[in-house]
Amino acid sequence: MPKTRRPRFGSLQFYPRKRAKKEIARVRSWANLSEPKLLGFAGYKVGMTHAMITDNRKHSMTKGETIFCPITILECPPLKAVSIRFYKKTPDGLKAVSDVFADNLDKELERKIILPRKKKTKIEDIKDFDDITLIVQTQPKLTSIGKKKPELFEVAIGGKKEEKLKYAKEILGKEINVKDIFKEGQQVDIHAVTKGKGIQGPVKRFGISLKSHKSEKNRRNPGSLGPWCGQINIMWRVAHAGQTGYFQRTEYNKWLIKIDEKLENPKGGFIKYGLVKNPCVLLKGSIPGPRKRLIRFNFPIRPNKKIPSEPPVIKSLNL
Secondary structure, eight states: OOOOOOOOSSOGGGOSOOOOSOSSOOOOOOOOOSSOSBSEEEEEEEEEEEEEEEOOOTTOTTTTSEEEEEEEEEEOOOEEEEEEEEEEEETTEEEEEEEEEOSSOOGGGGGTSOOOSSOOOOGGGOOOOSEEEEEEEOOGGGSSSSOOSOOEEEEEBOSOHHHHHHHHHHHTTSEEOHHHHOOTTOEEEEEEEOOOOEEEOHHHHHOOOOOOTTOSSOSSSOOOOGGGGGSSSOOTTSOOOEEESOOEEEEEEEEEEEEESSOOOOTTOBTTTBOOOSOEEEEESOOSSOTTOEEEEEOOSSOOTTSOSSOOOEEEEEO
Protein backbone atom coordinates (compact mmCIF):
# COMPACT_ATOMS: atom_id res chain seq x y z
CA MET A 1 0.00 0.00 0.00
CA PRO A 2 1.32 3.48 -0.78
CA LYS A 3 2.07 5.65 2.21
CA THR A 4 -0.44 8.46 2.67
CA ARG A 5 1.52 11.70 3.02
CA ARG A 6 0.37 15.28 2.81
CA PRO A 7 2.81 18.08 3.65
CA ARG A 8 1.29 21.00 5.53
CA PHE A 9 0.31 24.19 3.67
CA GLY A 10 2.10 27.47 4.34
CA SER A 11 5.50 27.79 5.98
CA LEU A 12 5.42 28.30 9.76
CA GLN A 13 8.62 30.33 9.37
CA PHE A 14 6.67 33.49 8.57
CA TYR A 15 4.15 33.61 11.42
CA PRO A 16 2.45 35.84 12.43
CA ARG A 17 1.14 36.76 8.97
CA LYS A 18 0.17 40.33 9.71
CA ARG A 19 0.78 43.67 8.02
CA ALA A 20 4.19 45.30 8.30
CA LYS A 21 4.38 48.22 10.75
CA LYS A 22 6.04 50.50 8.20
CA GLU A 23 6.48 50.58 4.46
CA ILE A 24 10.23 51.09 4.97
CA ALA A 25 11.76 47.72 5.81
CA ARG A 26 13.54 47.29 9.14
CA VAL A 27 17.10 45.92 9.08
CA ARG A 28 17.99 43.86 12.15
CA SER A 29 21.59 42.80 11.39
CA TRP A 30 24.48 44.31 9.43
CA ALA A 31 27.56 42.84 7.79
CA ASN A 32 30.98 43.21 9.42
CA LEU A 33 33.03 45.50 7.17
CA SER A 34 36.50 46.76 8.06
CA GLU A 35 36.33 49.67 5.61
CA PRO A 36 34.63 52.86 6.92
CA LYS A 37 31.63 53.30 4.63
CA LEU A 38 27.84 52.98 4.70
CA LEU A 39 26.65 49.37 4.85
CA GLY A 40 23.47 49.95 2.89
CA PHE A 41 21.58 52.03 0.35
CA ALA A 42 18.01 52.33 -0.96
CA GLY A 43 16.23 52.77 -4.27
CA TYR A 44 12.77 52.84 -5.81
CA LYS A 45 11.56 49.76 -7.67
CA VAL A 46 11.07 50.58 -11.36
CA GLY A 47 10.05 47.14 -12.60
CA MET A 48 11.42 44.02 -14.29
CA THR A 49 12.96 43.29 -17.67
CA HIS A 50 15.45 40.79 -19.04
CA ALA A 51 18.95 40.80 -20.50
CA MET A 52 21.13 38.45 -22.50
CA ILE A 53 24.41 38.01 -20.59
CA THR A 54 27.58 35.95 -20.97
CA ASP A 55 27.62 33.32 -18.23
CA ASN A 56 30.82 33.73 -16.15
CA ARG A 57 30.04 31.32 -13.30
CA LYS A 58 33.04 29.06 -12.67
CA HIS A 59 31.31 25.66 -12.57
CA SER A 60 28.28 26.42 -14.73
CA MET A 61 27.27 24.06 -17.54
CA THR A 62 26.68 27.09 -19.77
CA LYS A 63 29.97 28.88 -18.93
CA GLY A 64 30.98 31.26 -21.71
CA GLU A 65 27.60 31.01 -23.43
CA THR A 66 24.97 33.72 -23.83
CA ILE A 67 22.05 33.05 -21.47
CA PHE A 68 18.74 34.71 -20.54
CA CYS A 69 18.73 36.64 -17.25
CA PRO A 70 15.69 38.23 -15.51
CA ILE A 71 16.53 41.66 -14.11
CA THR A 72 14.93 44.11 -11.66
CA ILE A 73 15.68 47.83 -12.02
CA LEU A 74 16.01 50.09 -8.94
CA GLU A 75 16.31 53.85 -9.37
CA CYS A 76 18.75 55.19 -6.77
CA PRO A 77 18.75 58.98 -6.37
CA PRO A 78 21.48 60.19 -3.99
CA LEU A 79 20.81 59.83 -0.26
CA LYS A 80 21.47 62.72 2.08
CA ALA A 81 23.05 62.36 5.54
CA VAL A 82 20.69 64.06 8.03
CA SER A 83 22.25 63.27 11.41
CA ILE A 84 24.77 61.16 13.32
CA ARG A 85 23.35 58.92 16.07
CA PHE A 86 25.54 57.96 19.02
CA TYR A 87 25.02 54.73 20.97
CA LYS A 88 26.17 53.61 24.41
CA LYS A 89 26.37 50.03 25.73
CA THR A 90 24.04 49.21 28.63
CA PRO A 91 23.08 45.95 30.39
CA ASP A 92 20.01 45.90 28.11
CA GLY A 93 22.03 46.39 24.90
CA LEU A 94 22.93 49.47 22.85
CA LYS A 95 20.91 52.58 23.68
CA ALA A 96 20.81 55.83 21.65
CA VAL A 97 22.48 58.67 23.57
CA SER A 98 22.08 61.66 21.26
CA ASP A 99 21.69 62.85 17.66
CA VAL A 100 23.72 65.58 15.98
CA PHE A 101 21.93 67.09 12.97
CA ALA A 102 23.49 68.62 9.88
CA ASP A 103 23.36 72.40 9.38
CA ASN A 104 21.78 72.37 5.92
CA LEU A 105 18.59 70.30 6.12
CA ASP A 106 16.14 70.09 3.21
CA LYS A 107 12.82 71.90 3.57
CA GLU A 108 11.05 68.71 2.35
CA LEU A 109 12.18 67.02 5.58
CA GLU A 110 9.59 69.13 7.45
CA ARG A 111 6.94 66.90 5.88
CA LYS A 112 8.42 63.95 7.80
CA ILE A 113 9.74 65.25 11.13
CA ILE A 114 9.84 68.41 13.24
CA LEU A 115 13.18 70.01 12.42
CA PRO A 116 15.35 71.27 15.32
CA ARG A 117 15.57 75.07 15.41
CA LYS A 118 18.97 75.18 17.07
CA LYS A 119 21.78 72.67 17.34
CA LYS A 120 21.81 71.72 21.02
CA THR A 121 24.85 69.44 20.92
CA LYS A 122 27.98 69.34 18.83
CA ILE A 123 30.00 66.33 17.74
CA GLU A 124 32.95 67.48 19.84
CA ASP A 125 30.81 67.52 23.00
CA ILE A 126 30.14 63.77 22.86
CA LYS A 127 33.17 61.91 24.20
CA ASP A 128 31.73 58.71 25.63
CA PHE A 129 30.10 56.44 23.04
CA ASP A 130 30.43 52.87 21.79
CA ASP A 131 28.85 52.92 18.33
CA ILE A 132 27.74 55.31 15.59
CA THR A 133 25.11 55.11 12.86
CA LEU A 134 23.91 57.57 10.24
CA ILE A 135 20.34 58.78 9.72
CA VAL A 136 19.79 59.33 6.00
CA GLN A 137 16.92 60.60 3.88
CA THR A 138 15.84 59.81 0.34
CA GLN A 139 15.20 62.47 -2.32
CA PRO A 140 12.03 61.43 -4.19
CA LYS A 141 11.74 64.95 -5.62
CA LEU A 142 14.55 63.99 -8.04
CA THR A 143 12.46 61.12 -9.47
CA SER A 144 9.28 61.08 -11.56
CA ILE A 145 7.12 59.07 -9.11
CA GLY A 146 5.20 62.19 -8.03
CA LYS A 147 6.31 62.39 -4.44
CA LYS A 148 8.02 65.02 -2.25
CA LYS A 149 7.90 63.55 1.26
CA PRO A 150 11.27 61.82 1.88
CA GLU A 151 11.80 58.50 3.66
CA LEU A 152 14.02 58.52 6.75
CA PHE A 153 15.96 55.51 8.00
CA GLU A 154 19.09 54.43 9.87
CA VAL A 155 22.18 52.91 8.25
CA ALA A 156 25.16 51.31 10.00
CA ILE A 157 28.78 52.23 9.21
CA GLY A 158 31.70 49.84 8.80
CA GLY A 159 35.13 50.09 10.44
CA LYS A 160 36.33 50.90 13.97
CA LYS A 161 34.77 53.45 16.30
CA GLU A 162 37.21 56.25 15.48
CA GLU A 163 37.01 55.57 11.73
CA LYS A 164 33.20 55.63 11.87
CA LEU A 165 33.23 59.05 13.52
CA LYS A 166 35.69 60.50 11.00
CA TYR A 167 33.68 59.14 8.06
CA ALA A 168 30.37 60.38 9.51
CA LYS A 169 31.80 63.89 10.00
CA GLU A 170 32.93 64.00 6.35
CA ILE A 171 29.58 63.07 4.80
CA LEU A 172 27.19 64.78 7.27
CA GLY A 173 24.84 67.02 5.28
CA LYS A 174 26.25 65.82 1.94
CA GLU A 175 24.85 63.62 -0.81
CA ILE A 176 25.86 59.96 -1.02
CA ASN A 177 25.83 58.18 -4.39
CA VAL A 178 25.26 54.47 -4.89
CA LYS A 179 28.54 54.11 -6.81
CA ASP A 180 30.46 55.32 -3.71
CA ILE A 181 29.06 52.41 -1.67
CA PHE A 182 28.60 49.42 -3.99
CA LYS A 183 30.40 48.05 -7.03
CA GLU A 184 29.27 45.94 -9.97
CA GLY A 185 29.37 42.17 -9.55
CA GLN A 186 29.00 42.06 -5.77
CA GLN A 187 26.15 40.52 -3.78
CA VAL A 188 23.54 42.42 -1.77
CA ASP A 189 20.81 41.51 0.73
CA ILE A 190 17.36 42.89 -0.12
CA HIS A 191 14.95 44.15 2.57
CA ALA A 192 11.47 45.09 1.38
CA VAL A 193 7.74 45.01 2.13
CA THR A 194 5.80 42.82 -0.27
CA LYS A 195 2.79 43.81 -2.37
CA GLY A 196 -0.37 43.92 -0.24
CA LYS A 197 -3.33 41.75 -1.28
CA GLY A 198 -5.73 42.44 1.62
CA ILE A 199 -7.85 39.74 3.29
CA GLN A 200 -7.73 36.51 1.28
CA GLY A 201 -9.13 33.02 1.75
CA PRO A 202 -7.12 29.91 2.62
CA VAL A 203 -6.83 28.72 -1.01
CA LYS A 204 -4.94 31.83 -2.12
CA ARG A 205 -3.27 32.48 1.24
CA PHE A 206 -1.87 28.99 1.89
CA GLY A 207 -2.42 27.10 -1.37
CA ILE A 208 -4.71 24.42 0.05
CA SER A 209 -6.57 22.28 -2.50
CA LEU A 210 -10.22 22.72 -3.34
CA LYS A 211 -12.66 20.23 -1.86
CA SER A 212 -14.96 18.12 -4.02
CA HIS A 213 -17.67 19.92 -5.95
CA LYS A 214 -20.14 17.72 -4.03
CA SER A 215 -18.94 19.18 -0.73
CA GLU A 216 -21.90 19.85 1.55
CA LYS A 217 -21.07 23.41 2.63
CA ASN A 218 -17.90 25.23 1.59
CA ARG A 219 -15.61 24.24 -1.24
CA ARG A 220 -12.71 26.65 -0.56
CA ASN A 221 -12.44 26.05 3.20
CA PRO A 222 -10.13 23.52 4.88
CA GLY A 223 -11.53 19.99 5.18
CA SER A 224 -12.36 18.10 8.35
CA LEU A 225 -10.36 19.39 11.30
CA GLY A 226 -10.69 16.01 13.01
CA PRO A 227 -10.27 16.07 16.78
CA TRP A 228 -9.91 19.88 16.83
CA CYS A 229 -13.59 20.37 15.98
CA GLY A 230 -14.75 19.96 19.57
CA GLN A 231 -12.67 22.91 20.82
CA ILE A 232 -13.99 26.41 21.30
CA ASN A 233 -11.14 27.81 19.22
CA ILE A 234 -9.42 26.42 16.15
CA MET A 235 -5.64 25.93 16.28
CA TRP A 236 -3.61 28.73 14.69
CA ARG A 237 -1.80 26.21 12.45
CA VAL A 238 -5.00 25.48 10.50
CA ALA A 239 -5.17 27.38 7.20
CA HIS A 240 -7.80 30.12 7.41
CA ALA A 241 -8.53 33.47 5.81
CA GLY A 242 -6.54 36.53 6.83
CA GLN A 243 -4.11 39.24 5.78
CA THR A 244 -2.13 38.36 2.66
CA GLY A 245 0.83 40.37 1.46
CA TYR A 246 2.31 43.61 2.83
CA PHE A 247 4.77 41.49 4.82
CA GLN A 248 8.41 42.40 5.45
CA ARG A 249 10.73 39.96 3.70
CA THR A 250 14.51 39.60 3.29
CA GLU A 251 16.20 38.00 0.28
CA TYR A 252 19.86 37.14 0.57
CA ASN A 253 22.71 37.29 -1.95
CA LYS A 254 21.16 39.05 -4.93
CA TRP A 255 23.68 39.55 -7.75
CA LEU A 256 24.30 43.22 -8.58
CA ILE A 257 24.86 43.00 -12.33
CA LYS A 258 25.29 46.67 -13.24
CA ILE A 259 25.21 50.22 -11.87
CA ASP A 260 23.96 52.38 -14.77
CA GLU A 261 24.63 56.10 -14.44
CA LYS A 262 22.20 57.00 -17.23
CA LEU A 263 19.67 54.33 -18.19
CA GLU A 264 18.04 54.67 -21.59
CA ASN A 265 14.30 54.99 -21.01
CA PRO A 266 11.76 53.24 -23.24
CA LYS A 267 9.39 55.45 -25.23
CA GLY A 268 6.93 56.97 -22.76
CA GLY A 269 8.86 55.71 -19.73
CA PHE A 270 8.45 52.52 -17.72
CA ILE A 271 4.93 51.16 -17.19
CA LYS A 272 3.33 52.42 -13.93
CA TYR A 273 6.56 54.23 -13.02
CA GLY A 274 7.61 56.88 -15.51
CA LEU A 275 11.05 58.08 -16.54
CA VAL A 276 14.26 57.07 -14.78
CA LYS A 277 16.26 60.25 -14.19
CA ASN A 278 18.91 59.06 -11.70
CA PRO A 279 21.57 56.32 -11.53
CA CYS A 280 19.97 52.90 -11.29
CA VAL A 281 20.97 49.42 -10.15
CA LEU A 282 20.29 46.24 -12.12
CA LEU A 283 19.81 43.16 -9.92
CA LYS A 284 19.38 39.57 -11.03
CA GLY A 285 15.94 38.04 -10.40
CA SER A 286 12.78 39.38 -8.82
CA ILE A 287 12.41 41.57 -5.73
CA PRO A 288 9.47 41.88 -3.27
CA GLY A 289 7.13 44.86 -3.50
CA PRO A 290 5.21 46.82 -6.14
CA ARG A 291 6.57 49.54 -8.39
CA LYS A 292 7.60 52.84 -6.72
CA ARG A 293 8.19 51.12 -3.35
CA LEU A 294 11.43 51.84 -1.50
CA ILE A 295 13.77 48.83 -1.49
CA ARG A 296 16.72 48.68 0.91
CA PHE A 297 19.82 46.72 -0.07
CA ASN A 298 22.87 46.09 2.13
CA PHE A 299 26.20 44.31 2.14
CA PRO A 300 25.61 40.54 2.45
CA ILE A 301 25.82 39.01 5.94
CA ARG A 302 26.55 35.52 4.54
CA PRO A 303 27.68 35.77 0.87
CA ASN A 304 27.36 32.85 -1.52
CA LYS A 305 30.77 31.64 -2.75
CA LYS A 306 29.29 30.23 -5.97
CA ILE A 307 28.28 33.70 -7.24
CA PRO A 308 31.21 35.35 -9.09
CA SER A 309 32.59 38.65 -7.82
CA GLU A 310 32.96 39.99 -11.38
CA PRO A 311 29.88 41.27 -13.27
CA PRO A 312 28.82 39.42 -16.45
CA VAL A 313 29.04 40.98 -19.89
CA ILE A 314 25.60 42.27 -20.93
CA LYS A 315 25.06 41.53 -24.63
CA SER A 316 21.63 43.17 -24.82
CA LEU A 317 19.12 44.74 -22.42
CA ASN A 318 15.43 44.65 -23.28
CA LEU A 319 13.78 47.99 -22.39
